[in-house]
Amino acid sequence: MADKQQWKQKAFGLALVMPSFLVICLLVVYPITRSVALSFTDPATRAFSLVNYRQIFTEPFMSGNITYTLVIVAFTVLIVGVLSYLLSLYITFTDGWFSRTIAKLYIIPRFIPTIVAVYAILNVIKDTGALNRIVLALFGVDWKPSLMYTQKGIILSNVWFNIPFSTMLISAGLQGIPRSIIESARDVGAGKLRVFLSMILPLSFNDFLIAMTFVFMGNVAAFTTPYLIGARSPMMLGVALQQEFSTFQNMERSAAISVFLFLLSSLMGGFYIYKSMKANKWDVTDR
Amino acid sequence: MRRRTVLCTVLVVAMAMIGVLPALGATKINLYSNGSDNVRVQWEALIEAFSKTNKDVQVVQQYQASGAGTRTDLTKLIAAWNAGQKDIDIDIMADMGESEMNQIKTQASLDALLKLDAKQLPNWAGVLSKSIIAPDRALVYRGTAVFLAYNSAYVKTPPKTEDELHAWIKANPGKFAYNDPGTGGAGSAFVTTTIYNLLPAEALQSAEERWMERWFAGLAVLKDLHPYLYKASGKVQYTVKNQGSLDLLADGSIWMCPAWADMTLDQKSKGLLPASIKLAQIEPSLTGTPTSCVIPAMSKNAAAAYKFLNFVVSVQAQDLLVQNMKAIPVIDTKKLPPATLELLSGLQMKNYRIAALGGLGTKLNQRWTQEIAILP
Numbered sequence: 001m002a003d004k005q006q007w008k009q010k011a012f013g014l015a016l017v018m019p020s021f022l023v024i025c026l027l028v029v030y031p032i033t034r035s036v037a038l039s040f041t042d043p044a045t046r047a048f049s050l051v052n053y054r055q056i057f058t059e060p061f062m063s064g065n066i067t068y069t070l071v072i073v074a075f076t077v078l079i080v081g082v083l084s085y086l087l088s089l090y091i092t093f094t095d096g097w098f099s100r101t102i103a104k105l106y107i108i109p110r111f112i113p114t115i116v117a118v119y120a121i122l123n124v125i126k127d128t129g130a131l132n133r134i135v136l137a138l139f140g141v142d143w144k145p146s147l148m149y150t151q152k153g154i155i156l157s158n159v160w161f162n163i164p165f166s167t168m169l170i171s172a173g174l175q176g177i178p179r180s181i182i183e184s185a186r187d188v189g190a191g192k193l194r195v196f197l198s199m200i201l202p203l204s205f206n207d208f209l210i211a212m213t214f215v216f217m218g219n220v221a222a223f224t225t226p227y228l229i230g231a232r233s234p235m236m237l238g239v240a241l242q243q244e245f246s247t248f249q250n251m252e253r254s255a256a257i258s259v260f261l262f263l264l265s266s267l268m269g270g271f272y273i274y275k276s277m278k279a280n281k282w283d284v285t286d287r
Numbered sequence: 288m289r290r291r292t293v294l295c296t297v298l299v300v301a302m303a304m305i306g307v308l309p310a311l312g313a314t315k316i317n318l319y320s321n322g323s324d325n326v327r328v329q330w331e332a333l334i335e336a337f338s339k340t341n342k343d344v345q346v347v348q349q350y351q352a353s354g355a356g357t358r359t360d361l362t363k364l365i366a367a368w369n370a371g372q373k374d375i376d377i378d379i380m381a382d383m384g385e386s387e388m389n390q391i392k393t394q395a396s397l398d399a400l401l402k403l404d405a406k407q408l409p410n411w412a413g414v415l416s417k418s419i420i421a422p423d424r425a426l427v428y429r430g431t432a433v434f435l436a437y438n439s440a441y442v443k444t445p446p447k448t449e450d451e452l453h454a455w456i457k458a459n460p461g462k463f464a465y466n467d468p469g470t471g472g473a474g475s476a477f478v479t480t481t482i483y484n485l486l487p488a489e490a491l492q493s494a495e496e497r498w499m500e501r502w503f504a505g506l507a508v509l510k511d512l513h514p515y516l517y518k519a520s521g522k523v524q525y526t527v528k529n530q531g532s533l534d535l536l537a538d539g540s541i542w543m544c545p546a547w548a549d550m551t552l553d554q555k556s557k558g559l560l561p562a563s564i565k566l567a568q569i570e571p572s573l574t575g576t577p578t579s580c581v582i583p584a585m586s587k588n589a590a591a592a593y594k595f596l597n598f599v600v601s602v603q604a605q606d607l608l609v610q611n612m613k614a615i616p617v618i619d620t621k622k623l624p625p626a627t628l629e630l631l632s633g634l635q636m637k638n639y640r641i642a643a644l645g646g647l648g649t650k651l652n653q654r655w656t657q658e659i660a661i662l663p
Contacts, residue, residue, distance in 0.1 A: 061661050127519055128538040146520040153520075232467045232525040233660035247469035248653045 039255035052256035068234040076158040084163050088171035110164040114224045121157045149231035157225045166211040173207025213272040217265045313345040314591040316378035319360035320350045329611040337598045344591040368395035375585040378592045383579045388420040400424040401582040407593040410600045414617045415637045416577050425579035428599050429614035432575020433476035434566040436546035445567035456515050462542040464517035464532045469652035471529035476574045477545040494645025513662045552613035575639040
């Protein structure tokens, strides 16, 4: 009797999961499998081959794109990490009208559509943009920001786009730290730095890393920003992928680039799952 | 009260009859148009102007937006021809490019199109452009081409030949840009002509792979020009899309770039480009494309179709075309009113240089990326 009940419950659970499982199989697993297979296909002979991968890693143009992309993503993660952690600390632990205003304002970039924001940034930073004209009007100097078509320009917009989301994640983590333990530490004489280094930092580091995996995954295959702000060579992998697919119509090579991007992202995704499943030894709340 | 109602009804019906009668007597013809929305708007304007003076022909536009699959009129005609059908409900196929003409030629036969009768098309004599593939069956009614767009505030005498252009680029470093050929036709026309000017003329309309071996000479010219092109952030930059170069031209960063005539003139008329931007052509010219109208041989309303097409190449209709979509007119521009000529900045075209590289176009873009885009 009890067995039957249990079986029924299991079947019900499976039935609930089935629709989404099938959708994932059809729309995610199947196309990814096809892409992987295609990426190992020789365009000329249709036989199994590593030629597409060999090309994307050895051809000067493509391998240049890979390095270019990784450098941009690394700097984006680094800068976004530092800035959003500092910002989170400030809005979580400081109480005042200014920090409250900042806490309300920092989220705004998230509500601006990417294409609109990129054009806005572009019109500010380009050599004849707003910055140039303001400096020219105020000081009479024809100053060129030299940010367009550069890695710096792309990183700048990436930082602008990613700070809200990662600040949101990190400050949610910081708010989860019970104030009581901080206060008790302060009561027994721990200084501010001590509290930060021994309590706040280790307790929020996990959330910080999780936020950074999201920043990495969101930027490694970016298209709009590098397409509009970046140069035509080298270019970020998302743009190169679009070019390979639509302009050159090299399906096999496009598949190889996609698989490479997918691997990079899933590496980070795996790290995220590992981090979020590992229980925090300090954590007093239930996860 | 009742009498009044009856009277009113009779009146309304009578008025409706008067309105409908001419349409009943009129020959209805189907015109298949294809393109961006400005093409649809342009045909609406032409049909409206035509119907004011021609009550006996009613033109119905069947518009298909470009990029929404294959042209139904084209596939229908090809299928009808191959099935040996005797009639078809298409009377005019408008907005036909040379590649569509080629598709009919290869998949059906040019005989599927009516050989145009100059007697029924008196205005044809005033048309300066001809289709290359079907000169006797296609009525070129508008066109556009890639020109050099230049800022006349800085450039007093634009280059007249390709050699002069190359000399100008080298004499004015950083003031010329062309867009990545894979992202738009203007840059593509510049790259294609630079390479094909060094090959026999027939190569420009050939998809044969043997020409690829001879691209190196033109690519060397492009390599040679590379260091003198527009620089930003310390490096030579190729713009993205046709608009990319026009934006640089608008803000004064560059003084010259290849650009589509219609796009440039349209933006100029809207104030997006300064009035000092002008167009010039070099010799050998950059490539362009004439756009034609054809009548299917199976159409039962050829007489009515002729009447409308004759109007399309009239001075009045060509004037409307320039005003509506800044198309390059096919008649002698001296016949157009001065206000219209102003919109055209003195542009006149007789012969379009057409590139038809087929699949080689894609390969050329790739070669350009691998050899030119990566230059430091």
